[in-house]
Every structure is written in structure tokens, then in C-alpha cells.
Amino acid sequence: MARVISSRNLFSFIKSAFVATGFSDSDAEITADLMVQADISGQAGHGIFRLPQYIKRLQEGGMNPTPKFRILKQRTATALIDGDNGIGHLVMRHAADIAIKKAKKCGVAWVGARMSNHAGPASLYTRYVLNNNMIGIYVAVGSANHMPPWGGTDLLLSTNPISVAIPSGVNPPIILDMATTVAAYGKVKTLLQSGGQMPKGWMIDKKGNSLTDPAKSGDGFLLPIGGPKGYGLALVFGILAGTLNNAAFGKDVVDFNADNKTVTNTGHFILALDIEAFMDLVEFKSQIDIVWKEMKSSKKLPDILEIRLPGENLARTIEKKKALGIEIPTPLFTKLTQLADELSIPSLT
Amino acid sequence: MARVISSRNLFSFIKSAFVATGFSDSDAEITADLMVQADISGQAGHGIFRLPQYIKRLQEGGMNPTPKFRILKQRTATALIDGDNGIGHLVMRHAADIAIKKAKKCGVAWVGARMSNHAGPASLYTRYVLNNNMIGIYVAVGSANHMPPWGGTDLLLSTNPISVAIPSGVNPPIILDMATTVAAYGKVKTLLQSGGQMPKGWMIDKKGNSLTDPAKSGDGFLLPIGGPKGYGLALVFGILAGTLNNAAFGKDVVDFNADNKTVTNTGHFILALDIEAFMDLVEFKSQIDIVWKEMKSSKKLPDILEIRLPGENLARTIEKKKALGIEIPTPLFTKLTQLADELSIPSLT
Numbered sequence: 001m002a003r004v005i006s007s008r009n010l011f012s013f014i015k016s017a018f019v020a021t022g023f024s025d026s027d028a029e030i031t032a033d034l035m036v037q038a039d040i041s042g043q044a045g046h047g048i049f050r051l052p053q054y055i056k057r058l059q060e061g062g063m064n065p066t067p068k069f070r071i072l073k074q075r076t077a078t079a080l081i082d083g084d085n086g087i088g089h090l091v092m093r094h095a096a097d098i099a100i101k102k103a104k105k106c107g108v109a110w111v112g113a114r115m116s117n118h119a120g121p122a123s124l125y126t127r128y129v130l131n132n133n134m135i136g137i138y139v140a141v142g143s144a145n146h147m148p149p150w151g152g153t154d155l156l157l158s159t160n161p162i163s164v165a166i167p168s169g170v171n172p173p174i175i176l177d178m179a180t181t182v183a184a185y186g187k188v189k190t191l192l193q194s195g196g197q198m199p200k201g202w203m204i205d206k207k208g209n210s211l212t213d214p215a216k217s218g219d220g221f222l223l224p225i226g227g228p229k230g231y232g233l234a235l236v237f238g239i240l241a242g243t244l245n246n247a248a249f250g251k252d253v254v255d256f257n258a259d260n261k262t263v264t265n266t267g268h269f270i271l272a273l274d275i276e277a278f279m280d281l282v283e284f285k286s287q288i289d290i291v292w293k294e295m296k297s298s299k300k301l302p303d304i305l306e307i308r309l310p311g312e313n314l315a316r317t318i319e320k321k322k323a324l325g326i327e328i329p330t331p332l333f334t335k336l337t338q339l340a341d342e343l344s345i346p347s348l349t
Numbered sequence: 350m351a352r353v354i355s356s357r358n359l360f361s362f363i364k365s366a367f368v369a370t371g372f373s374d375s376d377a378e379i380t381a382d383l384m385v386q387a388d389i390s391g392q393a394g395h396g397i398f399r400l401p402q403y404i405k406r407l408q409e410g411g412m413n414p415t416p417k418f419r420i421l422k423q424r425t426a427t428a429l430i431d432g433d434n435g436i437g438h439l440v441m442r443h444a445a446d447i448a449i450k451k452a453k454k455c456g457v458a459w460v461g462a463r464m465s466n467h468a469g470p471a472s473l474y475t476r477y478v479l480n481n482n483m484i485g486i487y488v489a490v491g492s493a494n495h496m497p498p499w500g501g502t503d504l505l506l507s508t509n510p511i512s513v514a515i516p517s518g519v520n521p522p523i524i525l526d527m528a529t530t531v532a533a534y535g536k537v538k539t540l541l542q543s544g545g546q547m548p549k550g551w552m553i554d555k556k557g558n559s560l561t562d563p564a565k566s567g568d569g570f571l572l573p574i575g576g577p578k579g580y581g582l583a584l585v586f587g588i589l590a591g592t593l594n595n596a597a598f599g600k601d602v603v604d605f606n607a608d609n610k611t612v613t614n615t616g617h618f619i620l621a622l623d624i625e626a627f628m629d630l631v632e633f634k635s636q637i638d639i640v641w642k643e644m645k646s647s648k649k650l651p652d653i654l655e656i657r658l659p660g661e662n663l664a665r666t667i668e669k670k671k672a673l674g675i676e677i678p679t680p681l682f683t684k685l686t687q688l689a690d691e692l693s694i695p696s697l698t
Contacts, residue, residue: 075455105424249640299501299502
């Protein structure tokens with residue numbers, strides 16, 4: 001059972017909720033817009049689903065509704081910004097703006113952030129860079145540790161995701177958005193709700209045995225892609241997005257699902273790369289169209305209907321959800337109705 | 350059976366071989382030094398093992414012994430260089446020098462290269478950046494396609510590797526150097542020589558069945574790490590290192606194992622990130638030592654003796670091989686003796 005809500009109403013509701021917890025109008029709009037973008041992109045685990053948790057964190061003092069961003073250090077092509085414990089969406093949108101501006105001049109820019117928070121899906125920020133005709137790369141320290149170092153059992157690493165967005169010509173842009181684990185933790189949670197079992201290879205328990213019951217996920221941990229390789233990626237991504245920015249990494253990472261009060265000091269970085277520093281933009285886009293065509297026309301394995309490029313279905317999903325609305329599962333809808341009461345704002349309709 | 354050769358003699362032999370095929374003394378020294386570094390680092394598949402092939406390519410006109418590098422485009426933090434069909438080692442050492450210089454000023458720099466060739470292991474160049482107290486990131490288009498897009502069977506992608514090198518304080522630096530496939534193709538070749546079978550998950554055939562006999566590797570292809578995720582990484586790395594630099598990618602990639610004549614137009618990029626643009630260098634290194642300690646002290650899975658960090662054993666391997674010499678398997682030694690005769694240079698001793 002689910003209610004279908006228009007993206008416009010979703011936006012208004014999220015905006016009202018943030019304004020009611022102390023956000024300025026414009027900050028509430030930027031955040032609501034990014035969260036709706038997550039929902040209409042089919043990344044439901046990172047959209048309005050997170051709102052009750054964000055609001056709780058704001059109410060219990062774990063997140064600052066009126067952050068003042070500061071540039072702690074900068075050179076012509078880099079910056080380190082302090083997010084003043086604001087929501088990650090605002091911090092990383094601001095970081096992306098700085099990166100785009102610097103990359104226009106220098107060709108490339110790398111902007112790191114500390115004292116930030118959960119920012120939703122990684123591709124929100126690379127797509128923003130992409131809209132400026134640049135290539136975007138984003139990496140974050142995940143907001144809860146679900147993985148040990150390879151061979152270990154202590155949860156010291158998160159799913160530390162990466163997104164890369166690359167513009168193309170007549171085809172949709174290539175948008176990679178992936179965790180460095182075989183499955184993101186959200187997928188485990190979704191299976192728990194739907195009553196399904198996990199495939200082997202997603203998780204193991206502390207004795208090294210395969211773990212397939214999502215209800216027992218607390219007894220084990222996520223496995224990295226490619227074994228030690230994915231561990232290596234999660235480690236170096238965590239250092240680049242966390243340690244280098246003086247943000248939390250390793251045992252300092254606060255589980256933001258379990259704790260609404262402790263400052264998370266989340267770290268991320270965004271890189272903007274100006275295509276025109278390497279190649280004429282139109283020529284590059286037509287080259288990417290050739291890559292598209294080559295990949296799509298490959299012969300296929302038996303039973304495979306279609307070869308896809310990362311992000312291929314995004315435009316279609318967005319169009320569909322913009323036209324038909326976003327499905328809100330009943331348990332979430334009930335939660336959001338309670339939230340509306342609590343904040344004295346109009347209910348979601 | 351193997352012969353053990355000192356790194357000094359290995360260097361002299363490689364240098365002589367390149368001088369005999371037209372390299373300048375200094376170019377021969379830089380290339381020989383980097384190839385010996387690969388061998389003493391335990392990356393035997395990328396060291397002197399490749400020399401006969403490089404020499405053949407030089408002799409048959411597929412590679413230019415006297416390249417003149419040109420900067421095709423540049424901004425303050427980026428450059429695109431044309432390697433004039435020189436060996437990748439020289440091109441990427443040059444690219445790294447430019448990146449380091451630009452990053453010292455701008456904080457970060459991204460240098461792409463086209464018209465290059467095979468450059469040995471990815472970590473040679475990130476370690477070079479690391480020696481300048483910076484973080485290095487290197488990505489290349491591999492020199493032969495061994496992987497289709499996910500769900501396909503046409504070999505359009507290579508193992509497109511990434512290396513990231515991060516300095517630490519009292520511990521060895523963290524050096525990730527990995528293919529985006531479960532196994533690098535060199536590992537398949539090694540198993541073919543030793544007569545072993547491949548574990549399931551390395552390769553499948555064109556019908557999607559597991560392929561474990563390395564003698565049949567030509568009937569199938571390598572699998573990416575994390576399934577579609579590794580495919581996504583190989584794809585975007587290939588675009589960033591290849592397409593963006595107007596270098597070969599997709600079906601244009603020349604199989605340099607099978608073809609010594611055709612210009613490969615290999616693409617790579619190197620990124621240098623100046624730690625001091627974000628944090629005091631000493632403080633950063635001590636933070637990385639804390640990361641080291643945390644990972645190493647994690648509780649372990651049963652039967653796991655030690656948790657390792659990427660690159661942990663490198664310093665030990667180098668020390669050992671510097672002291673004891675490098676083992677050259679007899680078939681390779683025979684090939685190198687023939688090469689010496691052919692080039693009229695002193696044999697390897």
C-alpha cells in the first residue's frame with residue numbers, strides 16, 4: 001500500500017518541515033529540492049524517507065539549522081570548508097558551487113568539507129556539476145560503519161560511496177553512483193521490510209559464515225566489492241573524504257541511524273573537471289555518444305535483453321515520477337503525518 | 350628454476366637495451382629505473398618481463414624511441430600532454446612532474462596524456478607523487494581489452510586500473526594499486542605457466558558459464574569487481590583516462606600483446622593533491638598512523654592471522670629484493686639472452 005504524491009507537494013512539505021525547525025526559507029528550498037530530486041530519481045532510500053530522522057536530529061541538537069559556512073583553507077584550485085554542522089545537502093551544494101567556479105578558471109578543482117552531515121545520494125552533487133558542463137566526482141564517508149577492514153570483524157568502515165557524472169550528447173549522461181560494498185545497507189533494510197532473504201555475498205557474520213536473513217544483519221557486516229579491492233577503495237575514499245578534511249573516519253564515525261545528538265563531523269569531497277580544459281565540449285559529447293553506441297551494440301550473454309550504461313534509466317525515471325508522482329509507502333506516510341502534527345504544518349497530500 | 354639478478358645489473362641491462370634501440374641515455378635511465386622499481390616491488394608482470402615486448406614494438410615502429418612531449422592544452426591546474434608515441438614510463442613521469450609542480454601552487458592538479466604507451470604498474474606514478482609529500486591518483490586505459498560491458502560479450506573494456514598513494518608517518522604509505530576486474534589478466538597468464546586452475550569468479554565464457562582453465566582464457570573474459578559496479582568503474586575510468594584525452598578507448602584499444610606495429614594512443618591521467626592545502630603535513634601523517642593502528646587492531650575472522658593495509662608489504666618486499674636480488678624465471682632469462690645477442694649488448698648477469 002502506498003500513497004502517490006506529486007513532486008510539487010513533496011517539495012512543499014519538506015520545505016515546511018525544515019522551516020518549522022529553524023531553516024531559512026532559501027536553505028529549506030535548496031534542501032527540499034535536492035531531497036525531491038533523490039525521490040524522483042528512484043533513490044527512495046535517500047529522499048523524504050530520511051526526513052523524520054533529519055528533523056529529529058535538528059530537534060535534539062545534533063544538527064545546526066542555521067549553519068554559517070566558512071572556508072578554512074584555500075588555494076586557486078582547492079578549498080576546505082567547514083559546514084558548521086549543517087545538513088550535508090547545503091554544505092555540499094555550497095562546496096559544488098565553489099568547485100565549479102574554481103574549475104572554470106583552473107581546469108580542475110577539489111573542495112573538501114568537514115563538519116557536515118548526511119547529504120543524500122552521491123549523484124545529487126555530481127549531477128549539479130554536470131549541469132555546468134563539467135565532469136563531477138564525489139566521494140563521502142558514509143554515515144554509519146557497516147564494514148570491517150578485510151579479514152577483520154570490527155566495524156571501522158562505511159559503504160563509502162563514489163559518484164562520477166559525465167555529460168554526453170544525444171544520450172543521457174553517464175552517472176555512476178555506487179557504494180564500495182556489494183550491497184548498500186539500505187537494500188538490506190528494504191529486504192527486511194519486504195520479508196525477503198539476502199543473496200549470498202552481501203553479508204557474512206563474525207565467524208565468516210554467509211548471512212542471508214536481513215533480520216540478523218546486526219550480527220554481521222557488509223562485504224566489499226572484489227574482496228580486498230573494495231576494502232582498499234573504501235579505505236582510501238574514507239581518508240580522502242574524511243581524514244584529509246579533519247572529518248570523522250574509522251571508529252570516530254557516529255552511527256546517525258542510532259544517535260540523533262552527537263555531532264557527526266561528516267566529511268565529503270567534490271571534484272569538478274572542466275572538459276574544455278582538455279577538449280572541445282561538443283566534440284567530447286559526441287565522443288561519449290560513440291562510447292554509448294559501442295557499449296549498447298555489444299553482443300549479449302544468453303538471457304540478457306539489454307546492455308545498460310550507468311544512469312541510463314535516470315532520465316526516464318525522473319520523467320515518469322514527475323508525471324505520475326512519487327509513491328510513499330503507508331508506514332512512511334503515517335510517520336510523515338505524525339511529523340506534520342508535531343511540527344504544526346499541513347499534512348502531506 | 351630461476352636466476353637471481355641484482356637490481357643494479359637489471360638496471361644496466363634494461364638501460365643498454367633501450368639505448369641500443371635508440372633511446373637517449375637519460376630516457377633509458379628513467380625507464381630502466383621505473384621498470385626495476387616494478388620488479389623490486391614484486392610486480393614482476395610489469396617489470397623486465399615486458400622488455401622483449403617493448404623492444405619489439407620499438408623495432409617494428411609501433412613506439413617512438415625519441416619522443417618530444419608537447420603540452421596541447423593547459424590551465425593553471427590542468428594539462429593535456431601528447432606523448433609523441435613514447436613509452437608510457439617517460440610520458441607519465443613527465444606528466445607527474447607537471448602535476449606536482451602545478452599542485453604545489455594550486456593545491457590540486459590533473460594531467461592527462463594521449464599518444465602514450467604501456468607504462469607498467471599504476472603505483473609507479475602515484476608513489477612518485479607521494480615522494481613529494483602529496484597524494485597521488487593515477488588511472489589508465491589498459492593495453493588490451495579483456496572485458497565486455499556488463500551483460501555483453503564483446504571485449505570493449507580493459508582492466509582499467511587505479512592507484513591511490515597516501516603518505517603516513519611511522520608506518521609505510523598506503524598504496525592501492527588495483528584492476529577493476531576480479532583478477533588482472535597477468536594472473537591468468539601466470540596460472541597458465543604454473544599449470545594451475547582459476548578460481549570461479551575470475552572469468553566466464555560467452556555463454557555465461559564459469560571458466561577455470563587458463564588455457565581457455567581466449568574463449569571468455571574477465572569479470573569486473575562487484576558485477577555492474579566494476580563495469581561502471583572501468584567505463585568511467587576509461588573515459589577519464591582515454592576519451593577525455595582524445596586517446597583510445599573501447600574498440601579503438603589496440604591489443605599490445607598481439608600487435609607490435611599499430612600506434613596504441615594509450616591514455617592515462619595523474620592527479621596530484623597537495624596535503625598542505627588541507628592540513629598540516631605532519632598532522633596528516635600522524636592521523637594516517639592512527640588509521641593504520643585502528644585497522645590493524647581490529648578483531649579478526651577465524652583463521653585470519655593479520656589485517657593488512659594496501660601497500661603494507663611493499664617496503665619489506667623492496668628491501669628484501671634489493672638485498673637478495675630479483676628472480677628471473679628461466680624462460681624469461683633465455684629470452685633476455687637472445688635479446689642481448691640480437692641487440693649486441695652484454696648479457697644479463
